[in-house]
Amino acid sequence: MAPESYSKEPLARKEAILTRRQIEAMIADGRKIIIVEGKVLKVDVWLKYHPGGDKAIMHVVGRDATDEVIAFHSKETRELMTKYQIGQVDGRWKNFLPPIQGGTFRKIEETCSDVEDDSIEDTSPSQSSTEPGSPVFDTIDLRQAMNSRSSYNTLDLDESSSISSISTIELPLANPPGKLSHIDSYTQKAIDLDLAKYPALDPATQDEIVYKYRLLNERLQREGLFKCNYIAYFFEFCRYAFLFTTFLVALRAGWYGTSGLFLGLLWHQLVFTVHDAGHMGITHHFQIDTIIGILIADFIGGLSLGWWKRNHNVHHIVTNSPEHDPDIEHMPFFAISHRFLDSLRSTYYDRIMTYDNFAKYAIRYQHHLYYPILLLGRFNLYRLSWEHLILGQGPKKGRAQWHRWLEIAGNIFFWFWFGYLVLYKSIPTARGRWAFVLISHMVTGPLHVQITLSHFAMSTADLGINESFPQKMLRTTMDVDCPQWLDFIHGGLQFQAIHHLFPRLPRHNLRRTQKLVQAFCHEVGIPYALYGFVDGNKQVVGRLADVGRQAAILAKCQETIAPIGDLGHY
Numbered sequence: 001m002a003p004e005s006y007s008k009e010p011l012a013r014k015e016a017i018l019t020r021r022q023i024e025a026m027i028a029d030g031r032k033i034i035i036v037e038g039k040v041l042k043v044d045v046w047l048k049y050h051p052g053g054d055k056a057i058m059h060v061v062g063r064d065a066t067d068e069v070i071a072f073h074s075k076e077t078r079e080l081m082t083k084y085q086i087g088q089v090d091g092r093w094k095n096f097l098p099p100i101q102g103g104t105f106r107k108i109e110e111t112c113s114d115v116e117d118d119s120i121e122d123t124s125p126s127q128s129s130t131e132p133g134s135p136v137f138d139t140i141d142l143r144q145a146m147n148s149r150s151s152y153n154t155l156d157l158d159e160s161s162s163i164s165s166i167s168t169i170e171l172p173l174a175n176p177p178g179k180l181s182h183i184d185s186y187t188q189k190a191i192d193l194d195l196a197k198y199p200a201l202d203p204a205t206q207d208e209i210v211y212k213y214r215l216l217n218e219r220l221q222r223e224g225l226f227k228c229n230y231i232a233y234f235f236e237f238c239r240y241a242f243l244f245t246t247f248l249v250a251l252r253a254g255w256y257g258t259s260g261l262f263l264g265l266l267w268h269q270l271v272f273t274v275h276d277a278g279h280m281g282i283t284h285h286f287q288i289d290t291i292i293g294i295l296i297a298d299f300i301g302g303l304s305l306g307w308w309k310r311n312h313n314v315h316h317i318v319t320n321s322p323e324h325d326p327d328i329e330h331m332p333f334f335a336i337s338h339r340f341l342d343s344l345r346s347t348y349y350d351r352i353m354t355y356d357n358f359a360k361y362a363i364r365y366q367h368h369l370y371y372p373i374l375l376l377g378r379f380n381l382y383r384l385s386w387e388h389l390i391l392g393q394g395p396k397k398g399r400a401q402w403h404r405w406l407e408i409a410g411n412i413f414f415w416f417w418f419g420y421l422v423l424y425k426s427i428p429t430a431r432g433r434w435a436f437v438l439i440s441h442m443v444t445g446p447l448h449v450q451i452t453l454s455h456f457a458m459s460t461a462d463l464g465i466n467e468s469f470p471q472k473m474l475r476t477t478m479d480v481d482c483p484q485w486l487d488f489i490h491g492g493l494q495f496q497a498i499h500h501l502f503p504r505l506p507r508h509n510l511r512r513t514q515k516l517v518q519a520f521c522h523e524v525g526i527p528y529a530l531y532g533f534v535d536g537n538k539q540v541v542g543r544l545a546d547v548g549r550q551a552a553i554l555a556k557c558q559e560t561i562a563p564i565g566d567l568g569h570y
Contacts, residue, residue: 264443298410
């Protein structure tokens with residue numbers, strides 16, 4: 001009987017009902033708890049193993065991450081997650097604000113009872129994790145926040161705090177409208193605009209959106225849209241072979257500018273396949289797709305797939321969040337939200353994105369600098385890739401641990417063939433080398449435009465912890481309308497809204513999915529953002545110009561108020 005009772009004990013623990021208060025206390029003790037399909041998972045150990053990086057997990061601590069987990073993981077992987085189950089919840093889960101985003105949590109000894117009690121919760125310090133407060137500041141009043149801004153550079157902030165996080169919906173009563181800072185006023189207007197444009201955030205409305213989103217996911221599965229079209233990849237390979245051959249022929253003929261052009265076009269096209277592999281959208285096998293991605297990204301392109309995964313997965317979880325999404329954190333060159341003018345702290349880079357004198361100048365003219373800077377964007381990716389590999393920011397253990405060393409070998413190989421064999425051995429003059437490097441890298445500039453196009457003009461407001469995953473993805477992402485014969489140029493990136501809803505969907509099936517997503521949006525009342533390529537660019541440049549004007553207004557206000565000595569409202 002002893003062995004039988006022993007085997008039942010772990011099962012009994014997994015079936016135990018855990019209260020919200022108990023889970024809050026565990027998070028307060030530093031545990032990493034997420035909710036998936038009603039199961040309570042303690043994933044502390046998994047942080048060092050997670051192939052997608054630790055930060056992606058940190059952003060769903062205390063939340064029902066069912067839709068995010070299903071979107072990014074296969075059924076087999078989700079079944080393996082049950083080994084981390086410590087219990088289950090009863091009924092609909094009420095999200096906490098994750099610690100990395102500024103959420104605060106109570107330990108058991110901080111309350112009079114361990115029993116779930118709504119009256120206690122309504123007045124507890126952790127309420128900043130669950131109820132609306134300030135759109136800019138959590139648990140601190142505006143005056144205190146303004147005082148803290150002046151000492152940003154001396155603060156020692158760890159990744160579990162973010163005093164400037166937008167986590168809520170409306171301004172606290174302690175801050176009447178007449179006392180709002182210039183930046184806070186813009187923030188409130190952005191939130192009000194989204195609240196008026198998108199479905200309500202009440203549980204019934206959001207649950208209905210989630211229910212229909214999951215039905216759509218099941219329909220895509222039934223219709224085979226998650227199956228990869230390998231015939232399409234045959235034509236992709238033919239295109240790659242043509243570009244590579246032309247690059248070599250032109251190089252041998254001494255047409256160095258032409259050679260660089262075709263190498264750049266090859267890099268441009270290969271990125272699309274790397275993106276597919278990074279999302280396991282080719283074979284759906286983790287190791288096979290990862291190796292495909294590394295061989296292309298690192299060995300041929302000189303960029304780290306591991307860096308991209310860590311960065312990109314966070315982007316998918318907290319899309320367009322100024323404090324948390326690395327894909328929109330480009331200070332001091334670009335600011336797509338007025339909130340960057342407030343020296344926000346990035347939870348991804350673990351540093352303050354200082355709005356310094358250089359940024360004050362550059363942001364005012366960013367709509368003019370947008371295209372020239374993106375032409376040189378690839379050089380920055382080299383830096384980010386080596387930083388990721390040297391610092392060992394990827395998985396420390398598990399089946400993805402060895403990827404770092406393969407990537408380092410791949411990047412060394414890249415600089416051998418590109419830097420030594422091509423630039424040094426094949427091109428005899430300095431002028432030819434400079435032309436080759438600049439042309440090959442600037443040709444990839446339109447790719448960076450394509451990547452930023454889908455998000456830079458979309459909302460950066462945070463509607464709080466009650467917004468569903470599908471609504472947030474559609475609110476922060478746009479699709480680009482183009483004829484089908486141009487799909488090979490855009491590489492599936494023109495369907496970013498669809499991709500954000502279903503990241504593992506192969507890109508050759510995205511166009512077929514578009515009408516189904518449009519029907520879903522119409523049914524649940526979520527606007528589906530669709531622009532032509534030219535109009536989309538106008539939207540982005542317009543957003544950059546708008547923030548640039550706000551920067552100029554802010555600077556003028558500060559110059560006017562400075563002699564008085566009261567900068568508190570600006």
